[in-house]
Amino acid sequence: MSYDSPLTDYGKRLRERLGGRAQKLSIDAHLGCPNRDGTLSYGGCTFCLGDAFSPAYCRAARSITEQIDFGIAFHTRRRRTASNYIAYFQVGTNTYAPIEQLERLYNEALSHPAISGIIIGTRPDCISSEKLDLLEYLAHKKYVAVEYGIESVYDSTLRRINRHHDFATAREAVSQTKERNIDCGAHFILGLPGESRDDIVEATAQINALGIDTIKFHQLQIYRSTPLVELWHDHPEEFLFGSNFGVDSYVELLIDILRRLDANIAVERIASSSPRHLTEYSPLGGIRPDILRQRLVERMNSLNVGQGDMLIR
Ligand code: SF4
Numbered sequence: 001m002s003y004d005s006p007l008t009d010y011g012k013r014l015r016e017r018l019g020g021r022a023q024k025l026s027i028d029a030h031l032g033c034p035n036r037d038g039t040l041s042y043g044g045c046t047f048c049l050g051d052a053f054s055p056a057y058c059r060a061a062r063s064i065t066e067q068i069d070f071g072i073a074f075h076t077r078r079r080r081t082a083s084n085y086i087a088y089f090q091v092g093t094n095t096y097a098p099i100e101q102l103e104r105l106y107n108e109a110l111s112h113p114a115i116s117g118i119i120i121g122t123r124p125d126c127i128s129s130e131k132l133d134l135l136e137y138l139a140h141k142k143y144v145a146v147e148y149g150i151e152s153v154y155d156s157t158l159r160r161i162n163r164h165h166d167f168a169t170a171r172e173a174v175s176q177t178k179e180r181n182i183d184c185g186a187h188f189i190l191g192l193p194g195e196s197r198d199d200i201v202e203a204t205a206q207i208n209a210l211g212i213d214t215i216k217f218h219q220l221q222i223y224r225s226t227p228l229v230e231l232w233h234d235h236p237e238e239f240l241f242g243s244n245f246g247v248d249s250y251v252e253l254l255i256d257i258l259r260r261l262d263a264n265i266a267v268e269r270i271a272s273s274s275p276r277h278l279t280e281y282s283p284l285g286g287i288r289p290d291i292l293r294q295r296l297v298e299r300m301n302s303l304n305v306g307q308g309d310m311l312i313r
Contacts, residue, residue, distance in 0.1 A: 006300035007258060007307050010214055010268035017143055017183070018116050020083030025071030027064060028091040029105050034126065035093075040164040045151070046231075047161060047189065049223040049278060064108040072114055084116035086143070095122040095131050103134055110142050117143025119185075124148045124173035125165040136180040145183035145214075148173055153206040154199065157192050162227075167206070174210045185268065186212045190253065191220035191283065193231060193238040197253060200240070204260040205312045216269035217257070219250060222281040229280050241283035250284055251296050255305065263308030270296060 014022045036044045044050070062070065068087060075081070087109035095102060109118050120135065127146070138144050150170040152158055158166055170186070177184040188207070190200055207215070220241060222232045236242055241250075254270055261267075271289045274282070284292065300306065 006297060006305065008263050008266045010266040013214065013266035014086075018084040018086075022084040022086050022116065023075050023080055023082035024086045024088040024119065025068055025075070026090045027067050027071075027087050027109065029064065029089055029094055031092045031094055031096045033093045034096055034123070035162070035164055041162060043162055043227065045161050045163055046227040047192075047220065047223070049226055064105060065112055068109065068112050068115060085114045086117050086119055087112070087115050088119045088121070090121050093123050093126050094120045095126045099130055099134060102131065106134070106138055110138060115142070117145070119145045119147055121147045121149065121187075123165060124150060124170040127173050127176070129176070132176055132180050132182070135177075135182055139180075139182055143183075145185060146177050147185040147187060147214075147216075150186045151189045152192055152195065153188075153203040154195065157195055160194060161192060171210060174212055178211050183213045184211075185214035185216065186210065187216045187218065189218050189220050190250075190257075191239060191241040193228070193235075195240065197240055200253065201256045201260065202312075204257050208260075208262045208265075208311070208313055212265055214266045214268050215261070217254070217267075218269065218272040219283055221272065221274055221279055221283075223274070223278050224280050232281060241281075245283045247284055247287055247292065247295065251292070251299050254296055255300055255303070258300070258307045259305055259310040260312045261307055262311060263306070267307070 011021075033044065034040045036042065036050075064087070068085070072085060089105075089109075097105075106118055106120075109115055118138070127148075135144050135146065148170060150167070151161065151163060153167050155166045174184050174186065186207070188203075220228075220239070222228050231238060250271070258267070269289065271284060271287075271292050273286075273289055276286065
């Protein structure tokens with residue numbers, strides 16, 4: 001870790017894995033979600049706004065190949081060319097289908113000549129030995145990673161947000177994935193209802209114990225038409241990100257987490273952005289994630305602190 005880079009950088013990690021700059025292309029494989037189709041519940045996670053986050057090129061009617069072609073064209077128009085493209089199965093639960101269907105979808109992406117690998121976003125309770133065997137097999141051909149939405153290490157929070165899985169399930173999913181030597185990432189939301197600042201910072205010990213390779217942190221945003229809106233208005237005291245919480249407080253929170261986070265874990269995201277018209281409340285206003293990251297790095301450098309320098313286990 002250099003003075004200029006107080007965080008373990010995900011882009012650098014991916015470049016090392018692939019031998020050049022990589023651009024992720026979001027894919028909607030139309031696989032749905034058991035927490036919305038009635039298998040687990042109909043309501044979904046209380047913070048979730050369905051597919052609000054898919055880029056325009058990622059349309060349900062398009063095949064995987066078409067989405068890849070549209071995605072490359074989309075990024076090329078924005079001068080974001082890369083030597084490697086990764087098909088990122090992002091929308092919904094991308095291991096929630098029979099194995100034959102998954103194999104066909106993953107192979108369609110991997111056989112595209114521009115694609116160097118796939119990243120599979122899914123829930124920790126939607127993985128199995130059979131599915132991991134498939135991913136392990138594919139990982140011998142091209143780059144493969146799995147990204148689990150874990151969101152919180154606290155079962156009380158997971159129940160409250162209607163996740164329908166517990167943290168032990170997430171631990172087991174990561175462990176089985178790493179046993180097969182597949183790169184494994186996790187996604188956590190900071191500021192979920194009922195979690196204090198201390199709860200969030202102390203959770204880093206359990207995150208370190210998972211053995212993940214990469215991590216994404218997102219600030220809780222309250223999206224319109226989600227069940228969280230009512231709780232947000234009726235019980236604002238349940239939320240860390242109240243009216244006094246802004247960008248500076250978020251940067252300080254991130255620093256407290258990152259100093260405790262294992263430096264072997266590459267940090268892919270520290271916040272999310274979302275369309276303003278869908279957002280009831282965001283603690284960070286409209287700040288762009290890259291500007292936020294720059295502020296974080298500058299602040300860490302000014303304090304002369306770095307990821308993992310207060311490691312907790
Ligand atoms: S966050 Fe994921 S698991 Fe939860 S409802 Fe949305 S798509 Fe389903």
